[in-house]
Amino acid sequence: MSAIADLSLPGNSLTSVTAWRYWHWYPHNDGDSTSxxxxxDFHQSNEQRQFSQELRIASEGERRIDYVxxxxxxxxxxxxxxxxAYGTRAADRFLAPTVDRVVGAAALNNYSYVSDSSPITNSYAAFTQGIWHITPMLDLTGGLxxxxxxxxxxxxxxxxxxxxxxxxxxxQAAAQAIRAPYGIANSYTARGRVSGQAMLTYKVTPDASPAQDTAVQKWKLHLPIAYDNASPAPPSPDVGHHIENDRLNLAVAEVAFENARSAAEFFARSAFIRCLVSRAAISMRSVPILSLASTRSSAMVCRPRLAFAGAGPS
Structure with a gap:
């Protein structure tokens, strides 16, 4: 069983994880699976008790450096x-017919061995990890x-x-050789040791797609359609076919939310804005984005290359 407690602090969250495990296993098996x-009787029984406690603090909100x-x-x-525990017919079942029957019977029939062990572990650890968001797509992660x-x-x-x-x-020597693989008297005692670990990772990756956000109920991307002003189509009379440069590379992402509040919160996140800008720069491959604007209807527009429209449920 486990218990998790969270406490919100200004700009941070404090978490306590307490766990206890108690497990017993008492099997008894027929080792030859015949009559x-x-x-x-072949079995390995275990009684296990385990307790763990973790206390950690982690940063919350959008910031240049996240840490835990x-x-x-x-x-x-x-x-x-x-x-x-071997029975009266163990030699007949487990030994090859070429083994001397007198030696085999003396070695294995009614032979048994019992092993007892009890390892006890006390483990203490301290850890920290930080993520420096160098750019919207470049993170440096260090941990110890x-x-x-x-x-x-x-x-x-x-x-x-x-x-x-x-x-x-x-x-006697032959009988001892037979018994050896099946288990002979043995013992040892283990002591403590000290170990440490340090890790530094470097990661280059864009943020997750906004379409994976739990607030998004619908996501549809309308990519630019190739168009040549020199050869307009269809060539209808009295219709202007010329398209301005800022519309030639225009893509529209259609997204739906449960309500207006969910939409406003989604578009206000700095993580979304970073993702939108970086992904547009990667996917469209043309001139840089000139501006990023937000309207009262919670629509995000990137000109001249990307238009982002927010809508209600559909």
Whole structure:
């Protein structure tokens, strides 16, 4: 489960994310998937508890530099138990027919090993990232994260089976070789370590299309139609066919909103204005935009290359 709390501050937002996880898994499986008493009980059980807390502050609104910074903590404990218990027919099921039957039976029949482990993690981190909007299409992103992580735990495996002392020396060695891949007694203890990370990224990309804005209900782009004043069409009599230069490269984007307020808020965003100017400069590929105007009806017009019209629901 998790809980998120937000607090709005002048020009910033403060966010707290608290999470807790509790997970238990206790399977018991027939290791041979047959009616034979071969793989009597194969399972890996886990008890996991995890707690995390993040506290971060992020800039809000339109600005030249956006930023986010915060701290993070994670605690996790896992208690694991693995059991492989072989039955009275394990050698017949899991060993090749060429293996000596006496050695195979002594090595694997009624053999079992149990593994217990419990890693505990305490992780602490501090991070920050900033985005410098150098131009409407050029951003420089820099970030740094420092992590200190302490891991401690243990792993212990015990094994039990038939007494091999009754076998010859050669048979005992062969039996131990059979048991080795299936699990033998072993253990280790892990300690803590320190790690850090730094990242600097450089990104060149235009803003997202205004058509992807959630406020937009309809978006239709009418591109310029090629026209030659020297060869007008259709050549109707008494009709002026000459088109001024500022209309030869005119494109119209038709957009619809739920209401006038949504339209006004959409067109007032500086992100939209930056996107409109930069995308027009890329897509039309002719003379620079001369002006950018806003009317009371919330229409945006770029002359001579782009006209942007806002409308109600359609």
């Amino acid at each position: 034979l008493d071969a793989g009597r 910074a915060g701290v993070y903590y994670l605690w996790q404990e896992i208690k694991a138990n693995a059991v492989n 994260r420092y992590t200190y992580e302490d891991k401690r735990g243990y792993f212990n495996r015990t094994a039990s089976g038939a007494d091999l002392s009754t076998l010859t020396t050669a048979q």
